[in-house]
Amino acid sequence: MRREIPTTETNRSINVFGTQTADVEIKASSSKTWDVYSTLKVYSVIQSELSHLIGLDVVEGSGEETTISKITPHPDVSTLPAYKEKSTKIDHENKVKVLEVIEGGYLDLGFTCYRTKYELIETEKEDSTTIRVTIEYEGPEEMCATMDIAPVLKVLEVINDCIHTSINCKNHQTTKQPINIKFLPQINQLINMKQTAEVEIKASSSKTWDVYSTLKVYSVIQAELSHLIALDVVEGSGEETTISKITPHPDVSPLPAYKEKSTKIDHENKVKVLEVIEGGYLDIGFTAFRTIYELVETGKEDSTIIRVTIEYEGPEEVCATMDIAPVMKVLEVINHCIVNDKY
Structure with missing residues (x-):
């Protein structure tokens, strides 16, 4: 019997995950620095010292985790739309704070996520702290290529100057003291x-699903493909x-x-995810x-x-090696057994 030859269409519409990191040194203790970055004080500094660049309003919370602020860049300075940012993590023990855009801004430009992480690292000097700043973002490749951590560091420069001088920021003119910035190697983009x-099988969808959705598919692989792969069911009995x-x-x-888990078996729509x-x-x-695996009715009783879709995430050079062909070879054998009732 002729076995169906799969036709493959590769979807290369991709999202890129990128990070940029920089270390900034501030001439202040970590406790003094954290007292500003982890509380409403940091918002007060921005409101008083950077009002000519951005508008900032705290719309929910009082500085703790889950606090939400609205940032509106001045149109003469930036074309970025207004956005809301949420404190999703404030770890007092490790002095780590994470802010995530939850509405507008980068999300309106096509990004699927954008977050900023601040980590305070103690140095050997009592009056010196390193602030490690990381921006993480995901979106279309062409959008991610435009990202730059520099504007974030400019804001830090003002905040750190206020902390260093210990002056009430509402009446303080920043001294613009140079700060020590070290850009860290950018992590590989994911x-x-x-x-x-898509491959056609000469069998009904119910007959085909009866194999693909149960332990029968494992039995076929064990019996017909043992010269290529060894397969053992280590947990469960074919269900999700x-x-x-x-x-x-x-x-x-x-x-x-490797170990593979059935994370979805949708009997109504005949969809299985491993x-x-x-x-x-x-x-x-x-x-x-x-x-x-998705089973699609053709309108014919015996067809x-x-x-089949493979989804994967990793560094670009690793993803470039992927090919769906081996998966389709396995399907060819399984489908042959289904058509000939060998299961």
Whole structure:
């Protein structure tokens, strides 16, 4: 019997995750510095010293975690739309604060997330503290390419000058003392990508789903593909949350053994999602790897389309090596067994 040849269409509409980090030294103790950055005092400094650049209003909270502020850049200074920013983390023990844009601003420009993290690091000197500033963002590649941490550091320069001089900022003219800034190497950008292919199987969707959604699919792989991969079900009995261990034969693939979990089995829409949770792709640089199977009715009783999508995230150079073809080879064998009732 002729086996169906999968046709593959790769979707390269990608989001990029990027970070930029810089270390800034301030001539003040970490406790004194944290007393400003972790409270409403930091908002007061910005309101009094940077009102010619941005408008800032605290719309919810009083400086603690979950406080929300609205920032409105002056149109003569920046084209960035007004936005709301939330304190999502204030860790007093480790002196770490995280702010995340929750509305407007970068989100209106096409980014899916934008956050700023401040970490205070003690130095050997009593009157010296390092502030490590990190901006994290995710969005279309062309948007992320425009990002620059410099404006954030300009704001820090003013705040730090106020802390250093210990003067009431409402009546204080900043001295513009130079500060020591060290830019750290930028972390590799992570890319989200997916590849999709559709293959037709000469069987009804109910018959096909009866195999793909149960332990029967594992039995087929164990029986028909043992020369390529070893598969063991280590937890569950085919339902959602079932975990299997896949060990590719070293003569066939250098991919390390990995565990894969069924994170979704939607019987109504005939959709199954498998996600690597340990080893394998995660050991070679990927931060996520999942496979989605969707059964699509064709209108013919003995014909079903299986849409297969692999989604993965990792450094660009690692993602560039991905190919959906091996997944489709496995499907070819499974589908052949379904058509011929060998399961």
